[in-house]
Amino acid sequence: MRVERRPRRRGRAVRRRRLEPRAAPPRRLVQGCSPVRQPRARPAARAAQRHPAVAGRLRRVLGRDAAAGAHLLRPGGRAALDPPQLDRRGAGPRAARRLDGGPPAALPRLGRARPRRGRRGPWAALVITHDVVVVGGGPVGVLAAALLAARGLDVPVWERRAEEPSLSRAIGVHPPSLDVLDRVGAAKPLVADAVPVRRGVARSGGRTLGTVDFDRAHPRWPFVAALPQHRTEQLLRQRLESLAPGSLRRGVSLDALEQEPERVLLHGTAEGRTVEAAARFVIAADGARSSLRGALGIDAPLRRYPDRYVMCDVADDTGLGADAVVHLERRGVVESFPLPGGVRRFVVLLDADGDDDGDVGVVQDRDAAPDAELVASLVAERTGLDLDPGTATMTSAFGVQRRLARRTVAGRVVLIGDAAHEISPIGGQGMNLGWLDAAAVAPVLARALRAAGGRRLDPAAFRAYEEARRRSVVRSARQAEINMALGRPVGTVVGAARQVGLSAALHLPTRRLLASLYSMRFV
Ligand SMILES: Cc1cc2nc3c(=O)[nH]c(=O)nc-3n(C[C@H](O)[C@H](O)[C@H](O)COP(=O)(O)OP(=O)(O)OC[C@H]3O[C@@H](n4cnc5c(N)ncnc54)[C@H](O)[C@@H]3O)c2cc1C
Structure with missing residues (x-):
């Protein structure tokens, strides 16, 4: 008899536990970069109504999964537990990599579930997991976000600076970049504002050595477009805003990040307050002094x-x-x-x-x-x-x-732009290279997010991306070195030899090769 009762009691107990609420109302809703809040206990659907960002995200999630038959809302508009897009966490305290190199910081739990009394229905603590978070709202980060947003992905951008930049560094936008910019509708407005440079002229000692014509270097964009970087960035931000309104979050600085098997947790500061977010992938476009690169332990010899x-x-x-x-x-x-x-x-x-x-x-x-x-x-x-x-x-x-990162992919984080490679500005290719990184990584991330919602990593796809970009960056870095060497002061004899050599190169068929090289045809 005892032997029979015990299993029955156990079975009842198990069933009872299953009927009991499995989780409590959210302790924290992590919405992109909004300051962490402690909302009053309420059903997730009502929370979503009060927080347009959450509501929008739920709608997107529903829109995407409805066709596949997923039911993320229960009758009455309540969110079902554990939909694949909404994470429930009950993890213990963790330690995150701090970007300032300090000791690992103990972090508060994110969305820990706690039972609550007097509430009907089981509610999980919700942490919205973005598809991708881009760290760095410079020209490369913003274009990367726009390319991903154009593919229907949810991509907030965290940018440390509160104000728009006014510095003009890059001016040359090359034809392959115009192709990429065109995918987000940025090429035409940029070309309308820019000066189309169709010809490069080499002069020395008061005479013209030869010319390089860009008008046959690319069928669609037969020129290099010259526009100050701050204006280019402005156009990119406008395009991002129209593709994904509100996705650029200014004044938000990433401080620490943790990689989990299925996602990355980001911890930052905005106006002195802590902000947190989770993402399947992170794009680090935080510039040449990338603190993320350092935090990930990626070596970048200078x-x-x-x-x-x-x-x-x-x-x-x-x-x-x-x-x-x-x-x-x-x-x-x-x-x-x-x-x-x-x-x-x-x-x-x-x-x-x-x-x-x-x-x-x-x-x-x-x-x-x-x-x-x-x-x-x-x-x-x-x-x-x-x-x-x-x-x-x-x-x-x-x-x-010159600083080239030895690796540009670390788990779920991908370095692009100057964070991955800083090269000499002579030759004007740094920003363009970063844009080509963004164009190359966008389909890799989109594929990874389509397969199992981005939970699984396909290291081979990321490795192929990394190797292809590395080859391209090394080529550009070498070309920039040659440009610098050609422009250095020389004595009379070497100067005369340089004139003869260049003059010949600019009159032989090599001239077309030079046009392709200087308009990034091979990068
Ligand atoms: C004089 C000069 C001339 C140049 N001319 C050309 C040219 O003609 N053509 C060309 O292609 N390139 C040129 N370049 C290079 C070009 O300017 C850079 O390659 C380009 O700005 C890199 O863009 P990025 O988005 O990768 O980085 P950045 O422009 O440096 O942007 C990085 C962003 O990340 C933000 N950030 C950093 N850390 C954090 C954090 N922890 N949290 C949140 N945000 C963070 C920063 O505030 C910044 O806005 C030139 C450079 C110089 C210096």
């Missing part, structure tokens, strides 16, 4: 070059029109590019020998913006062009370094 440049945007009275012109002079290269609004950018290599007082002054203070007078005098001395320093709208100085 190579510094001796070259120092000054640059200046001034009113263009040169008569050079829409040509990009490279003056290969004995004291160092002077490059100039047309910009919208009758402006021209001059980039001048400082003479490292230090036989010019002005040069030495700037070299010693690497980050100081140079005087526009100094840039104008260097340009006049080397090229004979007369600039009006009074019209300068921007001056800056920069040194050159």
Whole structure:
């Protein structure tokens, strides 16, 4: 008899447990980057009504799964427990990798379930798991988010800076990038604002060595579009906003991240308050000084070059029109590019020998913006062009370094843009390379998210992505090194040999090859 009763009692007990509420109302709703809140106990459906972001996400989830027959809402609009898109967590305290390199921080539990009395129905603590969170709202992060949003994915972007950037670094947008930008509707407005540069001219010692024509380098975009980076970024943000309103969250800084088998948990700060989110994948587009890269333990050897440049945007009275012109002079290269609004950018290599007082002054203070007078005098001395320093709208100085991350994929985190590879700006390909990363990783992530909702990782797909991008980045980095070497100061004999060699290359069939190289056809 005893032997029979025990199993029956156990069976009843098991059944009773199953009928009891399995979880309690949410302790925390983690909604993208909203400050963590402690909502009053209420059914998830009502919480969703009061929080439009949650409601929107539930609608998206429902829309996607309804066709497959998933019932995520119970009659009466209540959320069913454990739908695959909504995570229930009851994990214990964890330790996260801190980005500032400090000791692992004990983190509060996310959405821990606690039984509550007096409530009907079992409610799980909900933590919305985004498809992808992009860390870094620079040009690369924003384009990556737009490409993923265009595929119907849910992709918030965390950007540390509260204000829009006004710095103009990159100006050249190459044809393969225009193809990518076109996928999110950004190419046409960008081209409408930009100056189309159809020709590059090489000059030396007062004569033209030859030209590189971009008009046959690409069938659709027969030019390199020149537009200041801040304007390009503005256009990208507008496109992202129309594809996924509200997805760019300014003033949110990532502080720590934890990788779990099926997702990544992100911890950040916004206006002094803690924010948390979960995502199947994270794109780290947090720039050349990427703290995420460091936190993931990814090595990125740094190579510094001796070259120092000054640059200046001034009113263009040169008569050079829409040509990009490279003056290969004995004291160092002077490059100039047309910009919208009758402006021209001059980039001048400082003479490292230090036989010019002005040069030495700037070299010693690497980050100081140079005087526009100094840039104008260097340009006049080397090229004979007369600039009006009074019209300068921007001056800056920069040194050159190269930093290529040894790996760009670590579990569920993918590094792209300058976070993955910083290369010399001479040649103007850094931002473009980052965009090509974004274009290459978007389908890999979309496929991973389609298969089992992104829970499973396919390391082979990520490895193939990583290797292909690595080849492309190494090619660009080498090309930038060659550009820098060509522009360095030389003696009379080497200078003359350089003139002859370049002149030949720009008149032989190699000229077309150079056009393809300088418009990133092979990257
Ligand atoms: C002088 C100069 C000229 C250049 N010219 C060209 C050119 O003509 N063509 C070209 O292709 N490239 C050029 N480049 C390179 C180009 O500017 C960079 O490659 C490009 O800005 C990289 O974009 P990104 O989005 O990867 O990084 P960034 O532009 O650095 O953006 C990273 C973003 O991440 C944010 N962030 C960082 N940490 C966090 C965090 N913890 N949480 C949240 N947000 C965070 C930052 O605030 C920033 O907004 C030039 C560079 C220089 C310096």
